Amino acid sequence: MHEAVGLSELLRPVRSRLGTAVGLQAVAAVVAVVPFAAVAELARVLLVTGPVDEGRAWAVAALAAGALVVWVLLSSLAGALAHHADLDFQLSVRRRLVDRLGRVPLGWFTDRGAGGIGKAVQHDVDTMHHLVAHALLNLTASALTPLVTLVYLFWVDWRMALILLIPIVIGVASFVRAAMTMEGQTAAFDGAQQRISSRVVEFVEGIAVVKMFGQAGRAHRQYAQAADDFADFFLAWIAKAYRTSAIAELAFSPVTVLLTVLVGGTAMVSAGHLEAIELLPFAILGLGLAGPMQALHYYSHDVEKSSAAAKRVGALLAAPELVVPAEPRRPDLHDGVRVELSGVEFAYDADRPVLRDIDLALEPGTVTALVGASGSGKTTLAKLLPRFFDPTAGAVTIGGVDVRDIAPEQLYRLVTFVLQDVQLLDASVRDNIRLARPDADEETVRRAARAAAVDERIDALPRGYDSVVGRDVRFSGGEAQRISIARAILADTPVVVLDEATAHADPESEALIQDALSELAAGRTVLVVAHRLASVVGVDRIVVLDHGRIVEHGTHEELLAAEGRYARMWRLQEQAGAGALTGGSR
Structure with a gap:
């Protein structure tokens, strides 16, 4: 009995290229912070009392423009590499599936609906495509950009950075709670989808027979029941995490973040702990901090879905093969075949x-x-x-x-x-x-x-x-x-x-x-x-x-x-x- 093939093993043929793409995206995520920090620095240069240091102002502007160009180039190159790797990945997985399914005993198919096999070959491979071509890069950017931003803001003023973290921490905690509520439900969701797919295949492939015997209504009711069961499951699943997700969305919203920066910054400036000009980096970068943190939840969900899809594909790749004799023998065909x-x-x-x-x-x-x-x-x-x-x-x-x-x-x-x-x-x-x-x-x-x-x-x-x-x-x-x-x-x-x-x-x-x-x-x-x-x-x-x-x-x-x-x-x-x-x- 073969062990199921995991996501890591499926990615092996493209792992090096995918690693390079993630590395380029990581550098791009760091560089992405530079233009925003440069805007805050440029404001300091231009808003000072007295003569403006034009040389420094142009140097900061050039740094921002250069960082933007580098970010575009690195992100584009990372995306191109990931998509190129994804094409080879899909080809590799589908070839392996076809090769494996061509070598399993024919009886193996009788216990498995066409909907489940078709879902693995088509839908599940497409799900993993999103992981390879998009989710890993987005996850890298969504994790590193906020981290670099926070390092910079703590360098500007650690007290104001802590104030900025209040809505961020609330949002992260809410998302974690929502994820824990939904934990283990992805497999059930995929199972419900597969049941609908199987019912559709059964209904379409058997429509001639069921109509011949006057059972079209019954067959349709079976499909409708599967659809209703899926709807009930999905609504119950979403309802469990709706409130905590709503709190997280509110905490991460630009309005909440900006309000926190303005209220906290006003208190800090009034108390003499912060110069008014130093509030600008928090207003500019703080608004861009919540978005990537919020996206982390969705991209991590993509990784979870891809892992579940990989398990189903891996199960097909671990299907038992028909035992082939090492030294085949030829039957005696004289006088007919007994x-x-x-x-x-x-x-x-x-x-x-x-x-x-x-x-x-x-x-x-x-x-x-x-x-x-x-x-x-x-x-x-x-x-x-x-x-x-x-x-x-x-x-x-x-x-x-x-x-x-x-x-x-x-x-x-x-x-x-x-x-x-x-x-x-x-x-x-x-x-x-x-x-x-x-x-x-x-x-x-x-x-x-x-x-x-x-x-x-x-x-x-x-x-x-x-x-x-x-x-x-x-x-x-x-x-x-x-x-x-x-x-x-x-x-x-x-x-x-x-x-x-x-x-x-x-x-x-x-x-x-x-x-x-x-x-x-x-x-x-x-x-x-x-x-x-x-x-x-x-x-x-x-x-x-x-x-x-x-x-x-x-x-x-x-x-x-x-x-x-x-x-x-x-x-x-x-x-x-x-x-x-x-x-x-x-």
Whole structure:
């Protein structure tokens, strides 16, 4: 198990450039005080009684102008370096994410919503961009500029500096209290955002299905509930820190600072402890002191958000990789491909055993169907063949070789899987079909589409096979399934796994899909996961699962004659079908 990658490690490729940028910004923050101090010094020179020292006045003005130029140059250079580092940082992180996600077991994705992964890859990387390109530099300036200012003001008059600190201390204390009130809520805030993202993805991706079954209102209510929960959480979160934040804002406001300087300065001048001209630096620099101190709170919050984002990205980068054999073996492909599961057990964790004592052989050129109640382990068993998961005990062999000893790229040239939830890429129809064989020529692609009974539908599109999915055309569930089958036909693997391939199809599409599946299955070793028993009546062998165990197997006729679990399931589905027909005739 890999440890999660932290923010420091993610920043490693750009750490030196980022450190240089922060160093330049630190010097710029010190230089930024010089023009304001020069204005106060210039006032002393110009407001003296008697002749004005013009040389000194021009020297102070030149110093102020020079410091301003240096500040602009250093700040610009620091910003350019930070942004350059940020571009490389984002590229590095996204490449690492893509590389890592490309090497994790396919089953790892089944327990994670697309919203959470998408948030980490896009939103969380963008959040860290703000840290690298902006927040660290702003934090440096906001911390150093007030510090240098205070040093200068204490040098002018320490008593007046202490008076100036009164509203500043009150503001800082209020912000600290607000931060303590909100401590630990950032993770909850991100979790609430992720729940909304997941609900949006679920609602959008499943809208066709929920509308088909009249559940659009329910799906929308689930999203609306997630949005309402987020609003309630956010309002409660903000309310906790609102009062203390309001006090801090009031303490840091220019009016409060100026009022403190004028009242305290008047008292000091009246008591003879301060010359009136010496009040000017406090009035000028004091107003600029509160702003950076106030900004420290917000920039520190940016750092906190970026750290939380880095934890989520780091968790993805620590996802377990698919174990690749050091010395891959090649299966024996003579006389067809035999698949065998011997003593197979599988559990998602120690408390959730899914499969137990599975012994099953899939003979070359045969079709085997897995049936059983929901949760019986059908899909999990089927996903062991293409290594969505590895068994926790026993072995899955293809051509006499354990699938764990076959190189992944070789395994996917042996096994094709067609899932019930088809994913089409934002690419041309042609590229979607030839995903497994990018070098396939036009005629080969068309043959696969004709075999999958989807060629006519594609030709009817204005741009034909050049049509871009999601932009030029939106396929129905049945059409998308047939494109997926065309993809599998083109892959031409000796082993095919079909998981509820007709689950979301209407009757007309189901007939076309069944024809396409018959073409796909010809001469191959096929494992079918089926819910509707009528769709697998003619297969070579039916295997019945119950609570992760094989309880029956045989042909349709043999299982009906045995009067066991399969026969009971068959009668129930026949009754349900008759009831639907009766209800539909009313």
